[in-house]
Amino acid sequence: MATGFPLYGNKESGLVFMLEDVGKQNSSHKAWLLIHKCVYNVTCFLEEHPGGEEVLLEQAGRDAAESLHDVDHSTDTREMLKHYYIGEIHSDDCKNKKGQRSKCERVHACNMWNSGSLHL
Numbered sequence: 001m002a003t004g005f006p007l008y009g010n011k012e013s014g015l016v017f018m019l020e021d022v023g024k025q026n027s028s029h030k031a032w033l034l035i036h037k038c039v040y041n042v043t044c045f046l047e048e049h050p051g052g053e054e055v056l057l058e059q060a061g062r063d064a065a066e067s068l069h070d071v072d073h074s075t076d077t078r079e080m081l082k083h084y085y086i087g088e089i090h091s092d093d094c095k096n097k098k099g100q101r102s103k104c105e106r107v108h109a110c111n112m113w114n115s116g117s118l119h120l
């Protein structure tokens, strides 16, 4: 169910998006990444990424947390990410197939990630 985006503002952290809408924000020149439930617009970083723009475009629209973790990124990366943070995924899109809240929702992964409690 795409509703147009953003759904509404979140006073603490930014805007709230549906997963499907995030998935649509990707083309050869545009990329929104998900890391846990946080949404990042890395469009202006594509050409600057030391690992190349292709890997970012490949991950666009889905959760890139694992890929980010798999590559030996420095802690500077987390700092850089803050510049591209635009909001988070709606809690309805954080449920697993049985309709239960997933871990990312329960632990407020977005806030933890941005504060540094979740590691790369």
Ligand code: HEM
Pocket: 033, 040, 042, 049, 050, 051, 052, 055, 056, 059, 064, 067, 068, 071, 072, 073, 074, 075, 076, 077, 080, 081
């Ligand atoms: C928006 C998220 C990302 C940011 C801000 C970012 C940032 C960086 C930075 C700063 C480096 C230089 C090394 C370092 O200081 O860590 C780097 C290297 C690299 N990144 Fe990323 N990265 C992101 C996502 C990804 C993803 C999702 C992948 C893979 C799927 C990836 C693959 C790589 C690779 C392979 C290198 C190594 C390049 C080399 O040493 O030749 N990155 N990235």
